Amino acid sequence: xxxxxxxxxxxxxxxxxxxxxxxxxxxxxxxxxxxxxxxxxxxxxxxxxxxxxxxxxxxxxxxxxxxxxxxxxxxxxxxxxxxxxxxxxxxxxxxxxxxxxxxxxxxxxxxxxxxxxxxxxxxxxxxxxxxxxxxxxxxxxxxxxxxxxxxxxxxxxxxxxxxxxxxxxxxxxxxxxxxxx
Amino acid sequence: xxxxxxxxxxxxxxxxxxxxxxxxxxxxxxxxxxxxxxxxxxxxxxxxxxxxxxxxxxxxxxxxxxxxxxxxxxxxxxxxxxxxxxxxxxxxxxxxxxxxxxxxxxxxxxxxxxxxxxxxxxxxxxxxxxxxxxxxxxxxxxxxxxxxxxxxxxxxxxxxxxxxxxxxxx
Numbered sequence: 001x002x003x004x005x006x007x008x009x010x011x012x013x014x015x016x017x018x019x020x021x022x023x024x025x026x027x028x029x030x031x032x033x034x035x036x037x038x039x040x041x042x043x044x045x046x047x048x049x050x051x052x053x054x055x056x057x058x059x060x061x062x063x064x065x066x067x068x069x070x071x072x073x074x075x076x077x078x079x080x081x082x083x084x085x086x087x088x089x090x091x092x093x094x095x096x097x098x099x100x101x102x103x104x105x106x107x108x109x110x111x112x113x114x115x116x117x118x119x120x121x122x123x124x125x126x127x128x129x130x131x132x133x134x135x136x137x138x139x140x141x142x143x144x145x146x147x148x149x150x151x152x153x154x155x156x157x158x159x160x161x162x163x164x165x166x167x168x169x170x171x172x173x174x175x176x177x178x179x180x181x
Numbered sequence: 182x183x184x185x186x187x188x189x190x191x192x193x194x195x196x197x198x199x200x201x202x203x204x205x206x207x208x209x210x211x212x213x214x215x216x217x218x219x220x221x222x223x224x225x226x227x228x229x230x231x232x233x234x235x236x237x238x239x240x241x242x243x244x245x246x247x248x249x250x251x252x253x254x255x256x257x258x259x260x261x262x263x264x265x266x267x268x269x270x271x272x273x274x275x276x277x278x279x280x281x282x283x284x285x286x287x288x289x290x291x292x293x294x295x296x297x298x299x300x301x302x303x304x305x306x307x308x309x310x311x312x313x314x315x316x317x318x319x320x321x322x323x324x325x326x327x328x329x330x331x332x333x334x335x336x337x338x339x340x341x342x343x344x345x346x347x348x349x350x351x
Contacts, residue, residue, distance in 0.1 A: 001281050001302070004347055009284050009300060016261045017244030019236065026235055030228055048227050052234050059239045118203060141201035173196030180199055 007071040015062045022062075026055055029072065033079050036143070040135050041083050042127065043090075050086055054079040069152050076145075076153040080135060087131060118179045125175050129168060132156065136164045137172075250292045252333025260287045263294070263331060270327045271299065271320055278316040279304045283344055294337040297324055303346035317341035 002010065002024045013021035030051060037047045037054075057078050065074065126134040132154050139145040139153065140161075147165075151158045246259025267285045275282050281302045288296035299320060303313070321339045328335040 001283075004302070004345075005283050006345075009344070012284055012286060015244075016246075016264055019239055022239065023232065023236060026232055030231055034228065034231070048231055052231055052238070055231075055235045056238050056242075059235075059242060063244065115203075115206075122200070122204060141197075142204055169197035169200075170193050172200050173193045176200055177196065179203070180196065 008067060011062060011065065011067070011071045014059070015065065022059060025058075025071070029075055030055070032143070033075065036076065036135075036138060037079055037083055039123075039126075039138050040131060041086060046086060050082045051079065054082050057082065070149070073145075073149045073152050076139070076149075077155070080153050080155075083135075084131060118176070121176055121179065122172070125172055126168075129171070132160075133164045133168045136161050137168045140165055247289045248292055249287075249289055249294045249332065251331070257292075258331060260289050260294075263287060266331060267297070267299070267324055267327055271323055274320060274323050275301065278311070278319070279307070279309065280316065280320075280343075288337075294328070294332060294334075297328070297337050297339045299324060299339070299341045300344045301341060302344055306346060306348045313343055317343065 002021060005021075005024070007025065007028070010021040010025050014025065033054065034047060034051050037050050038044055041047055041050060054075065058075060061078075065071075069077070126137065129137075135154060136150050139150045140147070145153070147158050147161050151161045154161065244261060246261040248257045249260055249263060250257055264285045264287055268282050271282045271285070281304060282299060283302050284300040286296075286298040286300065287294060288298075301317065301320070309316070318341070321341050324339050324341075325335040328337060328339075
């Protein structure tokens with residue numbers, strides 16, 4: 001029965017310490033969250049830890065979660081914060097606005113060359129962009145989150161998200177033009 | 182906007198749409214390859230390990246309950262315990278009327294229970310022997326009895342809410 005309950009009901013139960021309800025939320029959201037973190041953080045082996053820390057932070061903060069945002073949005077927001085923290089730890093002197101490292105290049109050997117090359121190029125391009133730009137791009141273009149929700153996740157304004165998306169789209173349109181059929 | 186700027190805007194929008202569509206398509210293909218590609222097969226075991234790790238960590242972080250006064254001096258009940266008790270006590274009567282208790286929400290003000298909201302889910306869309314109103318009311322009375330036995334008081338406002346109806350094939 002728990003599987004059929006909406007996020008908000010499960011979150012209310014988890015607020016009171018119902019770990020079975022929280023486990024359903026983990027099962028429901030961890031796969032997408034893990035993909036999102038892997039797409040925006042350069043070291044694949046650290047991503048599981050970032051997602052685990054995200055859920056632990058959610059469990060700790062749930063008693064004060066006031067349901068002003070959707071549970072999913074709140075979770076992505078926590079994951080985004082944990083990813084930024086991890087990026088800062090990797091480059092204590094660095095600048096989050098310049099991320100030169102390549103993000104994990106997605107599907108590896110055994111994939112068809114057609115999309116492996118495209119995804120590798122896409123990942124390379126996004127990896128060179130600041131974290132908010134690549135996170136906003138994935139959340140909007142692939143996860144189809146509304147602009148307002150992305151603004152909540154990234155702790156910024158809707159106008160800022162629109163600006164980030166516009167610049168990212170323009171850059172990708174130029175650099176990935178060779179892959180266009 | 183000039184014609185050149187419009188062309189540029191349209192070209193970017195078209196390219197952006199193509200890139201997004203291709204990424205979604207390729208991401209979907211990657212998922213379809215999960216069974217054969219070891220890298221994506223790892224994701225499944227990674228998720229399983231994650232689930233276990235999270236369960237272990239949160240088991241060491243118990244919730245703090247809000248204390249509710251009872252009619253008997255010196256005895257209190259936490260809102261966590263009372264919600265669990267109500268959920269368990271209402272499970273059978275709910276099942277007997279083709280329903281399930283999704284959640285029991287409690288409002289506690291100054292250590293006093295002021296409201297109980299019973300969230301119900303109807304099971305199946307078959308014709309019912311009694312109405313949702315009658316079944317909801319019966320469950321409210323069952324909840325009042327549990328409160329009486331646990332707190333010695335059932336003055337809190339009790340509301341039964343039919344949140345959803347689960348039908349076969351959903």
